[in-house]
Amino acid sequence: MTNAPCLPATFNDWFASRGWSVHPHQQEMLAKADVPALMLIAPTGGGKTLAGFLPTLVDLAQTPHEGMHTLYVSPLKALATDIKRNLRTPVDEMGLDIRIEDRTGDTSNFHKKRQRADPPHILLTTPESLALLTSYEDAARTFKGLKRIVVDEIHALAESKRGDQLMLALARLQSLCPDLKRVGLSATVDDPQAIAQLLARHPDPCEILQADPGPKPDIKMLTTSEPPPWAGGGAAYSIPAVIEQIKAHKTTLIFHNTRAQAEIFFHNLWLANEDSLPIGIHHGSLDREQRQKVEAAMVAGQLRAIVCTGSLDLGIDWGDVDLVIQIGAPKNVKRLVQRIGRANHRYNAPSKALLVPANRFEVVECLAALEAVQENDLDGEPRGAGPLDVLCQHILLRAASGPFMADDLFEEMRSVGAYADMTRTEFDDCLNFCATGGYALRAYDQWQRLMQRPDGQWQLRDPRAAAKLRMNAGTIQDSDLLKVRMKRSRGGKPLGEIEEAFAASLSAGDTFLIGGKIVRYEGLREMTVEVSRDKGRKPKVATFSGTKFATSTQLSQRILRLFQQDTWPALPDHTADWLALQRDMSQLPGPDRLLIESFPHNGRHHLCVYGFAGRNAQQTLGLLLTKQMEEAGLAPMGFVATDYATLIWGLDAVTDPTPLFDRATLTEGLDGWLAQNALMKRTFRGVATIAGLIERNQPGQRKSGRQATFSSDILYDTLLKYDPDHLLMRVTRQEAMRGLVDFARIDAMLDRIQDRIDLVTLDRVTPLAAPLFLEVGKVTVTGSADERLLAEEEAALMDAAGLST
């Protein structure tokens, strides 16, 4: 392709000087520069970001502009920084007079203040920083003249509350700048229309531009001489094969599902790295400086491999990645496709990827995922209406920026796609909560935050509260993290963060892994964990919550269908034989039936429920079923859950499982028994923090996680008892349907199986159930089993004494 019609000569020359041509979708973005809302779907490496900025650069090159012209929002701070660097090159080389700055949590306060007074032409930021920017009284001045907003990686934002927060802020910007044009940039997704609706101002339409998706990826399962272990997630067995792959490629990204697994893998990789290949580690809990160092080395092409997590999921241009390795089953096809796209950033070249199952079951899951990728069968779980806790935070931040009329704000909020169906009652509930804390809490001064003025406008009761509100803005729940640094005498170098609960489990002298280093715990100083370097052999591994994905519904269904095949030529022998043995001894679970196995083992009775509802729902099922088994006098003692099954053990065998799966009883359990559960409390805590009921940050001090937990648990109990219909309790129950509790998937499972429950009673453990015994994360339940066990001990004691009771 040669000269593009609407591209000015400077741009054409620049493209030509680079030996590049303008992609058709970039051209089209330029042609549609005046469309109010436009979403571009392009694979990674498709010049997506430049496509988003081209209209801005062209406009700024042709017409001088006062103040901010384009706002760019990305989910990652690193991405904002990276884009700044990448944009700088064409702008400087074309000699354009364009000021580009970023603004994230890492930007200095001095710069932030200056940016508000004297905004750059292009501001690159994150949803949180944008929400804060709109909360200042001078927001109207900061955004004066704003013409375009570019939301990058909108598919990732659309899945979380961060996206909801962003769209609410966008509505506010649209009121300040009515002609604002919205552009969304997205990776390949299952339902583009759903995301487009979130982007556009409701009920306006949103045009969707599809770039050429490029060739199909070259993706395989990594074959190793040693079969994967029966359980676990470390995939240590694959280290030699992975090292061979690293050697055979220029740069390899090694993705993990959790940070803990990334740390273990990196540690093992390092121990086996006899050729001293330069390998780095990158995840969200590492200190910023550490991460930046790795990023810089990566860009400079100094690293042969990076062990990473979701922190590298999104579009930073990592130069010459020619292989992506996914360790552990991908859990979700869409995310896998996006990760695969990280390899080979050249457009129109296939990405190369390898899947490494971490255990035997994951071999099946990986095969199902491979097939899904080949068929481009992406998974999507609809998100439902916009969450009200985010709306509450928005209302409070709106109040921080100045007084408002409720009617105006309501109309503004309804122009946000996710909140389009919100009723006035729901909005008023939120406003009332922001103003008073809600019925049960209205007596407490700390939650009396808004007041209505005589002219009808709402404002902060105490203007000084604005600073506190800003400190607590944001929807990311980074659960109780403590900073880790080297002890001061050794330089005080920051290393990263660990969870408070993990820190609490450490005592002086314990060693753990962070950033691939083994360190020794020295002590806790204020809110910082102090460590020293250690050559310890057996480090503990820090846990990081929030990254435990459940296998998607669609992938689970694929596995169940795969089970129905007569033979499995695509599976390695060790796994195919395992499945055949299971079929021989018991059954393989099917798509529209529920297989339950009952067998004794180690003097206990076991019940294995193959619900295939994903880890979180299977966990919830464990809680609900043990409760019912207790009521039936079966004395359950504990359970463990994986993505595909829940294994329950107890003193007595289950002979009739059907009543246990009665929908009404299970639902009742959700409202009653589960309401007391720690997961509900944790869900509530997230909601309460976002809605501003709990403040994690106060000027001059940060509340420790435990303090915050303590007060949020008491709040939860109080509301459960006195005001169960409190707004935040309703939001908590809604969230329980997804996420940690995921009751919606139990519901879906019941729909799927109806009354088709197969109980298979055996005299020993089955092949499919066996790996569950090796799972970590067993939950102990106490109840009548303990009473019976104690009675036995008492009888034994009396017996020994020659007495009888």
Add this chain to the structure above:
Amino acid sequence: MRQVYQPKPVIRLPQHGNRPTNTPMKTVDFSLAGAQLSALGSGALWWRDKDLLCVSDLHLGKSERVARRSGTTLPPYDTQDTLIRLEQDLRATNAQTVVCLGDSFDDLDALEALPEENTAWINRLQAGRRWVWIEGNHDPGPIELPGSHLAELPVPPLTFRHIAKDGKSGEISGHYHPKVRVQTRHRGISRPAFLFDVDRVIMPAYGTFTGGLRSTDKAFETLMRPEAKAIVTGQTPRIVPMNR
């Protein structure tokens, strides 16, 4: 190198069904210095011949105190829970004398900060009974509430005091919040427990959310005789060996 840190979750299943009030109380009966005593599953001690119910270490207002220190004030639920159980025991025994064996309140501020509904509740429980507050080390006795306030209470052949005194016998005390761990064929079960021998009883803490001291602790070494036994609390109290 697979020492993955895993918090060990324990879920306590709710007791099912409403226990009918007319079934006999489950107790473990034993004698001390000739007095016939009954240990209740709740952690209370019942002396039928004297119509006397003894409870120790209620620690009322504990969560309130913690909350006070972390800056939030809300209704304390542990207090309610403790009072509910006390009310049930009083109804079951219809005790004429109640002895609170010290540390009834987490500290004196906890008493002052107790919501009025809770103090009224305590008053209601006190009505028509003799009520003795023994001084503890946390609270020198809740002066504000009705009842007698004593350093110790002799009711021959027994003496009630907060902290056990070495060398005494016929003594009922609390303070240590004893717990025992019973190794059953499937797992170890740890619970608050009464410790008793021919000289004394050390009572478990009655309050909700109070921590405990393992029976293996040095503190019990000299206090309890080698043949001492434990009675675990729970739905049904049971005699088990006292781990040393």
